[in-house]
Amino acid sequence: MKLLAIDTCMAACSVAVGGSGHDLALAKAHVAMERGHAEALAPMVRQVMAEAGLGFSELDRIAVTTGPGTFTGVRIGLAMARGLGLALDIPVIGIDTLSAIAANEPETDQPILVEADARRGEVYAAFFKDGKIMGRPTVMTAAGAAQLLPEGPCYILGSGAERILGAASRDDLTRSRAGDLPSAASFWPLAIAAPAPSSMPAPLYLRAPDAKPQQLNAAIVIREASVAEAPVLAALHAESFDNPWSAGEFAKLMAMPGASAALALKGDEPIGFALLRLAADEAEIISIGIRPIAQRRGIAKKLVAHEAARLAELGAGSLFIEVAGSNAAARALYAACGFSEAGRRRDYYENRGEREDAIVMRKALLP
Numbered sequence: 001m002k003l004l005a006i007d008t009c010m011a012a013c014s015v016a017v018g019g020s021g022h023d024l025a026l027a028k029a030h031v032a033m034e035r036g037h038a039e040a041l042a043p044m045v046r047q048v049m050a051e052a053g054l055g056f057s058e059l060d061r062i063a064v065t066t067g068p069g070t071f072t073g074v075r076i077g078l079a080m081a082r083g084l085g086l087a088l089d090i091p092v093i094g095i096d097t098l099s100a101i102a103a104n105e106p107e108t109d110q111p112i113l114v115e116a117d118a119r120r121g122e123v124y125a126a127f128f129k130d131g132k133i134m135g136r137p138t139v140m141t142a143a144g145a146a147q148l149l150p151e152g153p154c155y156i157l158g159s160g161a162e163r164i165l166g167a168a169s170r171d172d173l174t175r176s177r178a179g180d181l182p183s184a185a186s187f188w189p190l191a192i193a194a195p196a197p198s199s200m201p202a203p204l205y206l207r208a209p210d211a212k213p214q215q216l217n218a219a220i221v222i223r224e225a226s227v228a229e230a231p232v233l234a235a236l237h238a239e240s241f242d243n244p245w246s247a248g249e250f251a252k253l254m255a256m257p258g259a260s261a262a263l264a265l266k267g268d269e270p271i272g273f274a275l276l277r278l279a280a281d282e283a284e285i286i287s288i289g290i291r292p293i294a295q296r297r298g299i300a301k302k303l304v305a306h307e308a309a310r311l312a313e314l315g316a317g318s319l320f321i322e323v324a325g326s327n328a329a330a331r332a333l334y335a336a337c338g339f340s341e342a343g344r345r346r347d348y349y350e351n352r353g354e355r356e357d358a359i360v361m362r363k364a365l366l367p
């Protein structure tokens with residue numbers, strides 16, 4: 001069995017290829033980074049596969065960390081893993097980040113408490129015994145995590161280890177020298193041994209993302225998205241729609257002549273996207289989505305206005321979008337953005353086994 005493992009959940013990006021019957025990864029890469037995972041991941045995957053001497057068709061499984069971690073990081077890795085799994089028709093195994101961190105520690109004869117810094121004075125914590133997680137990862141204060149410690153010797157591992165050691169004030173605790181961040185080169189054996197899942201892994205969030213709804217209208221930045229950010233677009237699409245597009249599908253769409261994509265960000269947090277295409281003097285919005293936490297705050301209008309102005313500068317006279325006839329909320333939104341009905345495509349969409357019309361809406365960009 002050959003498996004590709006991916007992690008982008010925390011302050012590093014790592015990829016490894018492992019195989020059953022092997023103690024060590026066949027190839028691996030690990031780079032510490034606070035941001036930039038989207039740009040780094042795809043080249044790193046290609047590099048590791050080349051070093052392992054494997055083609056993607058030779059893979060039997062994909063493994064990916066599911067969180068807890070940063071919203072963007074979790075979604076980037078999941079989008080890539082899901083896309084590969086769907087394209088190759090192979091299982092995708094989800095590994096929580098604390099189990100991935102615990103896999104860094106080679107000594108499993110003593111209990112291990114893993115805690116990762118969750119900011120806001122809290123840690124993500126989980127307790128491991130005989131190499132197995134006891135319970136589920138949770139988020140709590142360092143003092144609360146210290147209460148998870150058993151009597152007797154215990155290893156402490158993770159970026160929140162110092163807080164636990166300070167809160168516990170015990171002399172029978174050992175600060176592990178293993179890595180404090182998930183590493184694909186360490187956790188891939190967990191995915192080799194795991195049973196094949198019946199569905200794709202879901203993100204594990206232990207609390208709401210850092211971006212607060214009441215802050216989302218402030219300092220919204222809209223910028224062009226690169227093809228390297230296809231996993232980010234796929235992640236946003238997955239949170240916005242029931243039938244998500246993969247990162248590979250986004251990359252193909254963005255490679256079309258005249259195609260472009262835009263991201264709306266609050267700080268470093270992506271909260272919305274638009275995928276568009278320009279042909280001669282007409283442009284269309286292929287897809288647009290806003291994270292549920294950021295909806296009803298005018299961000300879609302800002303995205304449309306920003307892209308409409310950009311397209312007008314490029315010579316587009318009209319901007320089109322298609323929407324299902326039953327989607328009254330979307331039709332009202334686009335009408336508020338200056339679109340009006342320009343036509344219909346009969347039985348264009350399939351909705352729960354039934355066909356419905358697509359409403360073609362048009363916005364004039366030039367006088």
